[in-house]
Amino acid sequence: MTTVTSTARTSATAAPTVAELLSRLGFRPSGPSPAWLTQARHASLGWATARGFPTLKDEDWKYTRLGPLLDVPFERAGDGDGAGRRVSPAMIDALTIDAASTRLVFVNGLFAAELSLLTDLPEGVTVTNLASVLAEGGAGLEPFFSRPFGEYDHAFTAINTVLAEDGAFIQVAADALITAPIELVFLSDAHGPPVMANPRSLILAGPRSRVAVVETYAGTSGGVTCTNAVTQVVLDEGARVEHYKIQDEPDAAFHLALLDVRQGPGSRFSSGSVALGSKIARNEVRVRLEGEGAEAGIDGLYLPRGDQHHDNPILIEHAAPRCTSRQLYKGIVDERGHGVFNGRIIVWPDAPGTDASQTNKNLLLSDHAEVDTRPRLEILTDDVKCAHGAAVGALDEEALFYLRSRGVPYEAARALLTYAFARELLDLIESESLRTHVETLVAGRLSTDSDGTGAHSGD
Amino acid sequence: MMLKIENLHAQIGDNEILRGVNLEVAAGEVHAIMGPNGSGKSTLANVLAGHEAYGITGTVRFEDEDLLALSPEDRAAAGLFLAFQHPVEIPGVGNLYFLRMAFNSVRRRRGLEELDVMGFLALAQERMKLVEMDRSFMSRSVNEGFSGGEKKRNEILQMTILEPKLAILDETDSGLDIDALRIVAGGVNALRRPDRAMIVITHHQRLLDYIVPDRVHVMAGGRIVRSGDKDLALELEEHGYADLGLEVASDRSASVGATP
Numbered sequence: 001m002t003t004v005t006s007t008a009r010t011s012a013t014a015a016p017t018v019a020e021l022l023s024r025l026g027f028r029p030s031g032p033s034p035a036w037l038t039q040a041r042h043a044s045l046g047w048a049t050a051r052g053f054p055t056l057k058d059e060d061w062k063y064t065r066l067g068p069l070l071d072v073p074f075e076r077a078g079d080g081d082g083a084g085r086r087v088s089p090a091m092i093d094a095l096t097i098d099a100a101s102t103r104l105v106f107v108n109g110l111f112a113a114e115l116s117l118l119t120d121l122p123e124g125v126t127v128t129n130l131a132s133v134l135a136e137g138g139a140g141l142e143p144f145f146s147r148p149f150g151e152y153d154h155a156f157t158a159i160n161t162v163l164a165e166d167g168a169f170i171q172v173a174a175d176a177l178i179t180a181p182i183e184l185v186f187l188s189d190a191h192g193p194p195v196m197a198n199p200r201s202l203i204l205a206g207p208r209s210r211v212a213v214v215e216t217y218a219g220t221s222g223g224v225t226c227t228n229a230v231t232q233v234v235l236d237e238g239a240r241v242e243h244y245k246i247q248d249e250p251d252a253a254f255h256l257a258l259l260d261v262r263q264g265p266g267s268r269f270s271s272g273s274v275a276l277g278s279k280i281a282r283n284e285v286r287v288r289l290e291g292e293g294a295e296a297g298i299d300g301l302y303l304p305r306g307d308q309h310h311d312n313p314i315l316i317e318h319a320a321p322r323c324t325s326r327q328l329y330k331g332i333v334d335e336r337g338h339g340v341f342n343g344r345i346i347v348w349p350d351a352p353g354t355d356a357s358q359t360n361k362n363l364l365l366s367d368h369a370e371v372d373t374r375p376r377l378e379i380l381t382d383d384v385k386c387a388h389g390a391a392v393g394a395l396d397e398e399a400l401f402y403l404r405s406r407g408v409p410y411e412a413a414r415a416l417l418t419y420a421f422a423r424e425l426l427d428l429i430e431s432e433s434l435r436t437h438v439e440t441l442v443a444g445r446l447s448t449d450s451d452g453t454g455a456h457s458g459d
Numbered sequence: 460m461m462l463k464i465e466n467l468h469a470q471i472g473d474n475e476i477l478r479g480v481n482l483e484v485a486a487g488e489v490h491a492i493m494g495p496n497g498s499g500k501s502t503l504a505n506v507l508a509g510h511e512a513y514g515i516t517g518t519v520r521f522e523d524e525d526l527l528a529l530s531p532e533d534r535a536a537a538g539l540f541l542a543f544q545h546p547v548e549i550p551g552v553g554n555l556y557f558l559r560m561a562f563n564s565v566r567r568r569r570g571l572e573e574l575d576v577m578g579f580l581a582l583a584q585e586r587m588k589l590v591e592m593d594r595s596f597m598s599r600s601v602n603e604g605f606s607g608g609e610k611k612r613n614e615i616l617q618m619t620i621l622e623p624k625l626a627i628l629d630e631t632d633s634g635l636d637i638d639a640l641r642i643v644a645g646g647v648n649a650l651r652r653p654d655r656a657m658i659v660i661t662h663h664q665r666l667l668d669y670i671v672p673d674r675v676h677v678m679a680g681g682r683i684v685r686s687g688d689k690d691l692a693l694e695l696e697e698h699g700y701a702d703l704g705l706e707v708a709s710d711r712s713a714s715v716g717a718t719p
Contacts, residue, residue: 402547405508406561406617407535407568416560420551
């Protein structure tokens with residue numbers, strides 16, 4: 001007996017293929033760029049076209065439905081359609097953490113020199129935009145664009161390689177120290193047709209150097225935008241990089257990002273992130289510990305509400321002996337929000353003495369809030385110390401009663417306890433100006449401050 | 460009458476814990492409630508403070524207001540305070556921040572002026588002396604990592620700061636050594652005033668050596684089964700509950716006892 005099943009798409013408007021999207025975005029492979037880059041773009045185009053878009057069947061994409069994104073007829077931000085015109089200096093001021101810091105601003109993926117601030121930097125430190133480096137041949141950058149495709153790669157990172165024109169370029173020479181965070185601000189602004197941007201940034205920390213970088217993603221409301229960002233970080237021996245990301249794009253925006261980190265011996269990388277905005281946001285982090293004794297601390301706070309979807313796919317690869325990794329992700333999910341933690345630790349056979357931990361905690365503030373949490377450990381060697389755990393819960397009713405019995409109104413007590421849940425992550429931020437900035441953003445999101453009793457930072 | 464409880468019943472699910480409590484407390488009085496475990500003492504305290512887990516019938520009037528109609532925060536503003544038997548730990552909420560928030564919330568609802576950080580700190584430091592609390596407590600999270608005695612002292616500190624009209628102390632003495640007991644009792648006695656009343660729930664007569672009650676009540680099976688003056692506590696200490704001829708057992712344990 002044979003049953004015939006139709007596999008044809010039934011939706012009226014079929015999602016585009018990778019090739020269709022790229023042709024709409026105006027791929028110009030023969031544009032002015034180094035020959036190796038043109039070659040890398042072609043290779044990525046070929047790979048992405050053959051691979052196709054991820055689907056819910058892909059392990060790393062099973063919680064993020066791409067239909068709403070692929071249904072949007074995105075275009076490349078062009079000259080004549082007014083895209084980017086609504087970004088003002090006042091808007092930048094509001095997003096700036098420290099007015100005196102080095103700041104690179106990108107609008108729809110392209111460098112905006114007039115909104116940026118370049119300050120005097122120590123010798124051996126380069127902070128500029130990627131396009132200017134590529135215009136001079138981009139010596140030494142080929143490996144970042146021509147990496148072989150691996151099992152974790154997907155069409156969106158490949159599309160970024162095909163289309164990326166600009167982004168930040170930060171290079172810190174051996175032993176150079178920059179303590180004040182360098183601020184990278186990525187703004188999306190669509191005035192007419194929906195716009196997609198593909199910023200590409202590189203942070204290269206030389207031996208024993210130290211640098212701090214904050215990426216802020218925001219935008220104007222009204223139009224529909226998609227940010228498809230890739231940031232690559234390489235830490236040489238003994239380098240120390242502190243990275244922070246603030247994702248506060250408008251509610252109609254789509255945000256896809258990859259933070260790809262490679263760590264040399266004895267290097268220390270810390271990354272924190274807070275996700276507040278976007279309709280659908282996927283904030284992917286991949287860290288590969290390649291040198292002995294490297295340490296990584298990867299933290300994240302996500303606060304989806306309304307119909308927001310915040311996905312956090314994390315991959316930590318222990319590929320060298322005696323490395324340490326720690327992850328702490330917390331979700332505060334309200335209304336019909338959907339939070340995802342999809343964390344994976346792989347300990348390769350040549351990584352004895354690995355110490356890895358992974359913790360995900362979620363607070364559900366409404367009956368319709370949803371969380372998927374999936375901490376995963378794959379250990380391919382002996383002699384490892386690994387711990388992981390996940391928790392999903394509501395506010396502690398007894399703590400709520402305790403606060404109310406002391407006169408704290410219900411809404412304020414809720415906000416106070418919710419803020420307290422996030423507090424652990426905020427306390428991990430080293431830079432005081434950055435911590436204050438993020439505390440204000442989070443408190444602003446959680447505050448129900450109609451009578452002056454909302455949650456602000458504790459004493 | 461400051462507090463008037465009439466025929467108060469409380470249950471969780473099918474389990475009826477309070478079975479008709481009647482109690483009157485006048486301003487200036489200290490009432491002690493004693494009784495065996497499971498007699499309903501803590502439930503009575505929680506119901507008065509506004510815990511929402513219970514199904515409740517009966518009436519409670521506090522300064523001629525319907526107490527049961529008020530939210531927990533409104534009861535606090537009206538002047539009710541419960542020192543919890545097991546104060547909850549709240550990681551991430553600073554003790555000083557919480558205390559000032561509670562203080563100003565209550566002050567605002569009472570129509571009084573709020574205090575800024577410096578003003579409040581001065582007040583808190585003065586009150587901390589009463590319970591011999593170190594300033595370092597203020598920078599810690601609410602009750603987090605506090606010892607049993609520190610938690611109880613933090614409760615009394617909150618009471619001295621919020622200045623309630625009626626304070627209910629739920630086994631504030633349990634788990635305290637004699638020094639801590641003296642400190643806690645000292646804090647309570649410092650608050651005794653003609654316009655303030657207290658209900659002291661305790662297992663032990665010991666506390667009543669320090670906080671001398673005007674009235675002593677014995678609870679059993681969800682009711683107040685006997686009331687007297689402070690000598691009743693001594694009598695209980697000497698003879699236990701059973702020897703007083705009290706109907707201490709709940710219906711359930713009585714029927715168990717009847718089974719050979």
